[in-house]
Amino acid sequence: MISDCPKPVSKALKSLQKKTNMKDQDKITRRQVIAGLGTTLAAVAVSPVLGSANLNTNTVDGTVKIIDPTTLYVKPPFKSQPQPWPGLQSKMDPVPDCGETSYKGSGRLMGRKALITGGDSGLGRAAAIAYAREGADVAINYYPSEEQDAREVIALIKKEGRKAIAIPGDLRSEEFCKQLVQKAISGLGGLDIIVNNAGRQQSINSITDLTTEEFDATMKTNIYAPFWIIREALPHLPAGAAIIGTTSEQAYDPSPDLYAYAQTKAATMNYVKSLAKQLGPKGIRVNGVAPGPVWTALQISGGAQPEKQQMFGSWTMLGRPGQPAELASIYVQLAAADASFATGQVYGASGGVGQP
Amino acid sequence: MIAVCSGFAAQAQIPQPDPDTTARHFLIVASIKNLQEVSAGEQALKMARRAEVKTFGQMMVKDHTAAEKQLLQLAKTRGITLPAAATGGIKPDPLLANAPDFDSAYVHAMSSGHQNTVQVFQNYATTGKDPAVKAWAQQMLPNLNMHLEHVKKIEKQIQ
Numbered sequence: 001m002i003s004d005c006p007k008p009v010s011k012a013l014k015s016l017q018k019k020t021n022m023k024d025q026d027k028i029t030r031r032q033v034i035a036g037l038g039t040t041l042a043a044v045a046v047s048p049v050l051g052s053a054n055l056n057t058n059t060v061d062g063t064v065k066i067i068d069p070t071t072l073y074v075k076p077p078f079k080s081q082p083q084p085w086p087g088l089q090s091k092m093d094p095v096p097d098c099g100e101t102s103y104k105g106s107g108r109l110m111g112r113k114a115l116i117t118g119g120d121s122g123l124g125r126a127a128a129i130a131y132a133r134e135g136a137d138v139a140i141n142y143y144p145s146e147e148q149d150a151r152e153v154i155a156l157i158k159k160e161g162r163k164a165i166a167i168p169g170d171l172r173s174e175e176f177c178k179q180l181v182q183k184a185i186s187g188l189g190g191l192d193i194i195v196n197n198a199g200r201q202q203s204i205n206s207i208t209d210l211t212t213e214e215f216d217a218t219m220k221t222n223i224y225a226p227f228w229i230i231r232e233a234l235p236h237l238p239a240g241a242a243i244i245g246t247t248s249e250q251a252y253d254p255s256p257d258l259y260a261y262a263q264t265k266a267a268t269m270n271y272v273k274s275l276a277k278q279l280g281p282k283g284i285r286v287n288g289v290a291p292g293p294v295w296t297a298l299q300i301s302g303g304a305q306p307e308k309q310q311m312f313g314s315w316t317m318l319g320r321p322g323q324p325a326e327l328a329s330i331y332v333q334l335a336a337a338d339a340s341f342a343t344g345q346v347y348g349a350s351g352g353v354g355q356p
Numbered sequence: 357m358i359a360v361c362s363g364f365a366a367q368a369q370i371p372q373p374d375p376d377t378t379a380r381h382f383l384i385v386a387s388i389k390n391l392q393e394v395s396a397g398e399q400a401l402k403m404a405r406r407a408e409v410k411t412f413g414q415m416m417v418k419d420h421t422a423a424e425k426q427l428l429q430l431a432k433t434r435g436i437t438l439p440a441a442a443t444g445g446i447k448p449d450p451l452l453a454n455a456p457d458f459d460s461a462y463v464h465a466m467s468s469g470h471q472n473t474v475q476v477f478q479n480y481a482t483t484g485k486d487p488a489v490k491a492w493a494q495q496m497l498p499n500l501n502m503h504l505e506h507v508k509k510i511e512k513q514i515q
Binding site: 077078079080081082083084202203204205206208209211256257302305306307310311314 | 388455
């Protein structure tokens, strides 16, 4: 995700910052998981996005509008808006644009069955919306406290006439990851796209202030969960299936305050290349997406230092952070059948800074 | 005299070089840094356990409040309008509030933040185009450096 700045990744599941909190939230998680996933979702009003600024490129006469990327979205400074982990994007100002009003599909994923972790907000949400509009049925996972954001996504997927499965839970649990895959398969009637997108990112200036609990939560969410999910799902994946990991510019040029997070993104970049070799002969493609600074709840819930939050993305060559909607088409491309020669690749989008 | 100061972001957290060296951009960044410094200093007054950390927090509140006043006056005389997001509404940093060891987290944040601030001010003091703003940046630098040395000393002590 992000580069050094931050990266952006989706915010989805992360763990808690304090032990006390951790205990409380774990209780909630367990209770909610036991209570059953995917509670009924009434129609939910979807929060409006950024006014006029969006990626809608359609014009009346059917030609495609040319858009200046430097003026497409709001530029920093942003309001100070810290939220406790994991944060809700619906409470952000501006609300991140995940393509709610702009993404237009063209049947590229018709009939496909996708599981997206961290699908309630940020990049995972942008991918979920785009996948549904391209014709896929979609299961999203999220942390139980993110129910509000998740309901919006479920409503948007259903609006496209696609199956939408909500599976809240804590990815730090191996048992939950196994259940997640089984529930996705039974809910969707199969599985052929996995997007391991959920990430935990906490900015901590000194390694001496990094607790074992925090380090462990980051490793569990960002490294173990994709391992548990892929291992559980593999026997069910057909040839032609696609696995996508959200990595980051941090994998290549880590920030000093993102010691824990950045190394998990390097690991993600690496497992993409390893698994691509392992699974290529089976016809399963494995690729990664490396965002630069993208405006997501990950950044305002502890992922970036306060000042960096307020000037977020000002250092890119476009003078602004990316919006999740601007990466949705990459997730679609890597999942689509016509990307048939792309495996072991990492595709980036970072506004002229960072790698790859 | 007043010092201005710095922000929390660690050096390199705000990637350098900053391509934008206009006076307005510089003042926006400096203003946010001032306000965050005051906010964190107030947190230190409440939460710090060590006397020297508390004293440093108090100095941050005093110096940055004064520096912000100067900055706003300067912007006014130069006809530079600053966005509301840069001049108010700073909220306490949850990373500090929830830190297992506040003193340590605060001192590390101040240390890396001041390094970054000194760089930002040096950058404008060297390459800035508005002579009045440039002069102000130069005038602030000795105090910023003093803050940096001071916090580094505390950092060494508490290690």
